[in-house]
Amino acid sequence: MTASAVPALPPESDQQFDVGSTEDSLDRMRGIYAQLGDAYRIYAPGRGSHTWVFNHPDDVRRILITNHRNYAKGVGFDRIKILLGNGIIVSEGEFWKRQRRLLQPTFHRRILTQLGGIITRANAACLARWDEKAARGEPVNVTDDMSTMTIEIILRMIFGDDVDAMAAESGENPFAVLTEESERDLKFAYRFRKLTTLIGKYVARRRAAGGQPAGEDPDYLSMMLLARDKESGDGMSDKELIDEITTLIVAGHETTASMLNWTWYLLGGNPEAQARLLAEIDAKADEPIPSLESMEELHYGNLVLQEALRLYPPVWVISRRTIEPDVLGGYTVPANTDVFISPFFVHRHPDFWQDAERFLPERFESGDQDRKRLTYLPFSAGAHHCIGETLAIYEGLIHLSKVARRYRLRRIDNEPVEFEALINLRTRKPIFMRLEPRA
Numbered sequence: 001m002t003a004s005a006v007p008a009l010p011p012e013s014d015q016q017f018d019v020g021s022t023e024d025s026l027d028r029m030r031g032i033y034a035q036l037g038d039a040y041r042i043y044a045p046g047r048g049s050h051t052w053v054f055n056h057p058d059d060v061r062r063i064l065i066t067n068h069r070n071y072a073k074g075v076g077f078d079r080i081k082i083l084l085g086n087g088i089i090v091s092e093g094e095f096w097k098r099q100r101r102l103l104q105p106t107f108h109r110r111i112l113t114q115l116g117g118i119i120t121r122a123n124a125a126c127l128a129r130w131d132e133k134a135a136r137g138e139p140v141n142v143t144d145d146m147s148t149m150t151i152e153i154i155l156r157m158i159f160g161d162d163v164d165a166m167a168a169e170s171g172e173n174p175f176a177v178l179t180e181e182s183e184r185d186l187k188f189a190y191r192f193r194k195l196t197t198l199i200g201k202y203v204a205r206r207r208a209a210g211g212q213p214a215g216e217d218p219d220y221l222s223m224m225l226l227a228r229d230k231e232s233g234d235g236m237s238d239k240e241l242i243d244e245i246t247t248l249i250v251a252g253h254e255t256t257a258s259m260l261n262w263t264w265y266l267l268g269g270n271p272e273a274q275a276r277l278l279a280e281i282d283a284k285a286d287e288p289i290p291s292l293e294s295m296e297e298l299h300y301g302n303l304v305l306q307e308a309l310r311l312y313p314p315v316w317v318i319s320r321r322t323i324e325p326d327v328l329g330g331y332t333v334p335a336n337t338d339v340f341i342s343p344f345f346v347h348r349h350p351d352f353w354q355d356a357e358r359f360l361p362e363r364f365e366s367g368d369q370d371r372k373r374l375t376y377l378p379f380s381a382g383a384h385h386c387i388g389e390t391l392a393i394y395e396g397l398i399h400l401s402k403v404a405r406r407y408r409l410r411r412i413d414n415e416p417v418e419f420e421a422l423i424n425l426r427t428r429k430p431i432f433m434r435l436e437p438r439a
């Protein structure tokens with residue numbers, strides 16, 4: 001092709017919307033993808049500029065890995081900055097590097113396995129509620145219950161026993177805003193602000209008490225308070241701690257809840273896969289508190305979670321902004337352009353996935369190579385890849401192994417599921433499922 005034949009701009013969608021700001025973003029993008037393919041532009045009226053979308057793994061690799069220094073965090077992060085200040089998910093450059101260095105050791109496997117008790121107790125509480133429902137023959141609201149359970153896990157992991165003191169002090173569940181308000185609007189921002197004030201109070205108290213954990217086990221507030229940067233010897237200020245704590249809550253709660261919600265939706269509609277999972281779990285001794293190593297031995301359980309994350313990646317779009325111009329998909333992307341990658345579309349790309357719309361956990365049997373080719377990236381890739389990946393999978397496996405010993409879950413209808421695709425990919429309506437007690 002001669003230089004003059006190279007199209008200067010990728011095709012433009014005739015629809016105009018701000019990706020991730022309207023619930024039907026994903027439905028619209030499915031239509032656009034079918035029409036325009038791997039590279040296209042959408043005009044975003046809210047910003048008065050174009051969003052460039054790239055769905056080919058080669059472009060994903062360039063954005064996230066080989067040329068990642070040319071990309072800043074993008075518009076998706078502008079939206080959450082108001083809530084999370086300069087926490088690790090929003091921050092950039094030297095400050096981000098330092099925060100990642102400080103936080104990374106707290107996600108070491110040795111620490112994660114100590115969270116087994118918290119995860120197991122939260123599952124026991126969920127199962128106690130499910131036992132009551134099962135006794136009355138009522139279906140369970142899996143969506144709400146996964147949200148309640150995962151918020152409990154993340155809060156206990158961060159604050160230890162201070163969670164109870166915080167609830168007692170505010171006379172209500174101060175964290176309910178995170179599970180009750182799905183709109184990220186002004187009302188949410190107001191309630192969230194009250195929450196950060198409360199967190200600030202507990203950060204200050206802990207510091208005054210020398211950073212000792214609240215309870216017998218180490219908790220993240222203590223670990224983060226006592227963490228020191230190897231290079232400078234400095235720790236985090238109260239403001240930095242508040243930003244990192246709210247970041248961990250927001251990054252770790254809804255994503256994990258969504259993974260489990262989608263996993264049950266898929267298992268509920270695929271009795272054979274569920275039967276294979278139950279058989280694997282039955283063949284293993286029921287440990288009171290399963291260790292990380294032991295859960296990782298659940299081979300099929302791992303495949304099920306990977307496949308659920310392929311079909312319904314909770315972080316369904318990843319946004320970046322070019323610093324200098326770059327070439328993606330054969331097009332020259334100008335500097336300061338919003339660039340979106342969507343794991344949802346990459347994970348269903350017909351050139352890389354056979355039978356892409358089907359739930360087939362066995363497809364991951366052959367190993368991890370797809371991840372290296374960046375055809376699979378539920379936890380992103382490169383420098384900013386998810387710090388909580390191993391924790392999320394550990395939570396998922398403990399949950400599956402505890403529930404599966406007691407119940408089989410069945411969908412109560414065959415209605416097609418509708419998406420709510422805002423910052424995270426959720427089901428628009430809660431999913432109700434029937435519990436079948438196992439003999």
Ligand code: HEM
Nearest residue numbers: 089251252255256259314315378379380384386387388392
């Ligand atoms: C199934 C569950 C989860 C999914 C699908 C998920 C997905 C992701 C993705 C895609 C990113 C990268 C975003 C980007 O590149 O712009 C990310 C980053 C991050 N995640 Fe997760 N996540 C999950 C669970 C967790 C948990 C449990 C935690 C912590 C408790 C966590 C903490 C973080 C943090 C702190 C970052 C920012 C990392 C950085 O920029 O250095 N995530 N996650």
